[in-house]
Amino acid sequence: MSLLAVENLSLEFRTRSGIVRALENVSLELPEGGSLGLVGESGSGKSVLSFAILGIQDAAARITAGRIRFAGQDLLANEGRAMKALRGRELAMIFQNPRVALNPIRQVGQQIEDVLRRHTDLRGKTLRARAIECLAEVRIPDPERRYAAYPFELSGGMCQRVMIAIALACRPRLLIADEPTTGLDVTTQAAIMRLIRDLGHEKGMATLLITHDLGLAREFCDKLAVMHAGHIVETGPTEAVFRTPAHPYAAQLTRATPVGQDRLENLAAIPGNLPDLRRTDLPACRFAERCERRADDCAIPLPRYEVGAGHTAFCHHPTRLEAA
Amino acid sequence: MLATILKRLLGAIPNLIGVIVVTFLLTRALPGDPAAFFAGPAGTAEAVEEIRVKLGLNKSLPEQFLLYVRDLSRGDWGNSLATGQSVLTELTTRLPASLELTLCGLVLAVVIAIPLGILAATRPGSWIDHLCRGIATAGVSLPTFFTGLLLAYIFYFLLGWAPSPLGRLDPYLSSPPTVTGFYLIDSLLVGDLDVFVGAAKQLILPAVTLALFVLAPLARMTRAAMLGVLSADFIRTARAAGLAPTTVLFTYAFRNALLPVMTTLGMVFSFLLGSNVLVEKVFAWPGIGSFAIEALVASDYAPVQGFVLTMALLYVFLNLAIDIAYGLVDPRMRIDQ
Numbered sequence: 058m059s060l061l062a063v064e065n066l067s068l069e070f071r072t073r074s075g076i077v078r079a080l081e082n083v084s085l086e087l088p089e090g091g092s093l094g095l096v097g098e099s100g101s102g103k104s105v106l107s108f109a110i111l112g113i114q115d116a117a118a119r120i121t122a123g124r125i126r127f128a129g130q131d132l133l134a135n136e137g138r139a140m141k142a143l144r145g146r147e148l149a150m151i152f153q154n155p156r157v158a159l160n161p162i163r164q165v166g167q168q169i170e171d172v173l174r175r176h177t178d179l180r181g182k183t184l185r186a187r188a189i190e191c192l193a194e195v196r197i198p199d200p201e202r203r204y205a206a207y208p209f210e211l212s213g214g215m216c217q218r219v220m221i222a223i224a225l226a227c228r229p230r231l232l233i234a235d236e237p238t239t240g241l242d243v244t245t246q247a248a249i250m251r252l253i254r255d256l257g258h259e260k261g262m263a264t265l266l267i268t269h270d271l272g273l274a275r276e277f278c279d280k281l282a283v284m285h286a287g288h289i290v291e292t293g294p295t296e297a298v299f300r301t302p303a304h305p306y307a308a309q310l311t312r313a314t315p316v317g318q319d320r321l322e323n324l325a326a327i328p329g330n331l332p333d334l335r336r337t338d339l340p341a342c343r344f345a346e347r348c349e350r351r352a353d354d355c356a357i358p359l360p361r362y363e364v365g366a367g368h369t370a371f372c373h374h375p376t377r378l379e380a381a
Numbered sequence: 382m383l384a385t386i387l388k389r390l391l392g393a394i395p396n397l398i399g400v401i402v403v404t405f406l407l408t409r410a411l412p413g414d415p416a417a418f419f420a421g422p423a424g425t426a427e428a429v430e431e432i433r434v435k436l437g438l439n440k441s442l443p444e445q446f447l448l449y450v451r452d453l454s455r456g457d458w459g460n461s462l463a464t465g466q467s468v469l470t471e472l473t474t475r476l477p478a479s480l481e482l483t484l485c486g487l488v489l490a491v492v493i494a495i496p497l498g499i500l501a502a503t504r505p506g507s508w509i510d511h512l513c514r515g516i517a518t519a520g521v522s523l524p525t526f527f528t529g530l531l532l533a534y535i536f537y538f539l540l541g542w543a544p545s546p547l548g549r550l551d552p553y554l555s556s557p558p559t560v561t562g563f564y565l566i567d568s569l570l571v572g573d574l575d576v577f578v579g580a581a582k583q584l585i586l587p588a589v590t591l592a593l594f595v596l597a598p599l600a601r602m603t604r605a606a607m608l609g610v611l612s613a614d615f616i617r618t619a620r621a622a623g624l625a626p627t628t629v630l631f632t633y634a635f636r637n638a639l640l641p642v643m644t645t646l647g648m649v650f651s652f653l654l655g656s657n658v659l660v661e662k663v664f665a666w667p668g669i670g671s672f673a674i675e676a677l678v679a680s681d682y683a684p685v686q687g688f689v690l691t692m693a694l695l696y697v698f699l700n701l702a703i704d705i706a707y708g709l710v711d712p713r714m715r716i717d718q
Binding site for chain 2: 111113141143144145146149150152154157158159160161162163171172175176207209220223224
């Protein structure tokens with residue numbers, strides 16, 4: 058059984074300028090200890106989905122259909138009370154721009170203690186000792202001294218390590234990493250990703266990596282889910298999606314990703330923009346208007362197309378035949 | 382820390398010199414002749430001239446200024462023409478009255494405005510948000526003398542709940558021995574509950590009047606700062622970590638929202654001290670505001686200069702206190718770094 062299962066989730070924002078259908082019929086699965094990369098361009102709904110999983114979505118957001126199951130429990134039951142009990146303990150999350158994602162006027166050690174105090178019975182000296190241990194676990198040198206540091210005294214990479222320490226303090230079974238390397242320089246990015254992978258392996262923790270960097274997802278994840286405009290358009294084992302992308306969007310996205318010796322001119326940009334999700338006349342396939350393979354039947358509900366073992370695309374005209 | 386405070390105080394000296402020069406010139410530039418004023422309408426030209434010589438007003442401006450500075454450096458702030466008392470004594474006996482009133486008004490405002498602002502920020506668009514906006518609008522649009530008169534009319538004249546708005550204490554009670562100059566504290570120090578209750582009763586209406594006036598900027602700033610902080614990334618991190626809503630609201634959000642609130646607090650405090658003249662007038666409060674305005678009307682130079690100098694000193698200490706408080710709240714603002 059999978060650790061996390063999102064089933065046909067739909068979510069909309071009620072705004073003054075209309076209803077934004079930010080997620081529609083989204084399903085994904087993540088096994089215990091597995092790693093799933095959720096990829097797509099900015100605005101495709103990746104973060105909205107991860108916030109919904111944790112139940113920290115915006116007040117204007119409403120989940121209109123679907124279920125989120127975690128270790129067999131329905132997280133949306135009892136108005137999200139099940140989720141509240143697990144958040145921060147079994148499910149944890151780290152964010153982009155670590156320097157602003159930590160409380161600027163609280164010592165980092167205390168911020169770890171806040172989480173430990175909330176979810177464990179540790180108090181006093183043992184609490185402090187455990188907080189320092191958490192800092193050491195994310196390979197922060199000299200953790201006793203760093204305990205009393207404020208975020209503004211640390212580098213971006215150090216702040217991200219602190220955030221990981223906060224997230225992992227209670228040994229969660231699932232870590233959601235939302236663009237964890239955005240805002241960090243390249244060498245720090247690699248170190249942070251290695252740290253997340255190593256800690257995931259050590260503790261048998263599943264990871265949901267949200268990124269627009271396909272190269273990163275390819276290196277890091279066993280499985281991929283490609284999102285476009287609030288739909289998951291293709292999902293499957295990472296290498297399968299890269300080698301034989303079936304959905305035209307996934308195909309173009311993989312072509313737009315530099316691999317090895319690619320030169321800039323060989324990289325294809327994807328034409329057009331995400332459709333306005335407030336529109337009431339959105340076609341069944343939200344990529345149709347940007348798609349070179351568009352046909353009249355793209356307006357009717359999408360079929361499931363099985364590309365291979367565990368590799369699925371949602372498209373009337375998959376690119377399977379030419380791809381291989 | 383101590384060295385920094387000292388440095389800050391030394392740094393305030395140029396400001397004080399500026400204040401001394403400007404108030405000296407401004408009082409001289411005021412229309413009206415103090416000598417003529419004190420000679421009275423029946424005074425002859427000789428009498429006026431005599432007073433002028435006695436006050437040293439016949440000397441040139443630079444000479445007068447030098448004499449004023451010499452006196453100041455000896456701790457002599459001059460005498461009030463109207464009361465004949467030394468200005469320093471007058472101010473030190475009146476300052477506690479003003480401070481007690483201002484502080485009570487401020488505390489009252491803080492106790493109401495901050496919870497109101499927090500509630501309004503956590504429930505934007507709700508009735509409490511509208512209430513907050515309504516109070517804020519009413520608070521800034523009603524002048525203090527009007528609310529003061531209105532409160533006195535309702536609670537003293539119509540309902541009879543409040544004592545007559547005449548000063549700090551009922552005339553039948555004797556004021557407590559002066560320790561701090563704050564009647565509320567001094568009466569408790571000698572254990573005189575009657576005087577404490579009496580002083581509190583006199584204090585309520587003027588304090589409420591002041592509170593209503595400063596409630597508005599405080600509540601609005603609290604609401605705005607809380608709204609800003611609540612949408613910050615680190616609040617999302619705290620919520621994702623499953624922290625209790627109260628921890629998120631107070632330990633994380635409110636402490637971060639405190640800086641702009643404190644700035645506003647400092648501003649309204651210094652503003653109140655000088656400008657509660659009207660409230661002091663309405664409630665016959667023997668504070669420095671009413672003292673200064675009487676002196677100003679009489680072209681009585683020494684008290685006006687003394688008043689402005691006192692205010693300047695208060696501002697210096699107030700700003701220092703606020704900077705130290707900033708540092709306590711926000712490690713990025715520690716002044717000794």
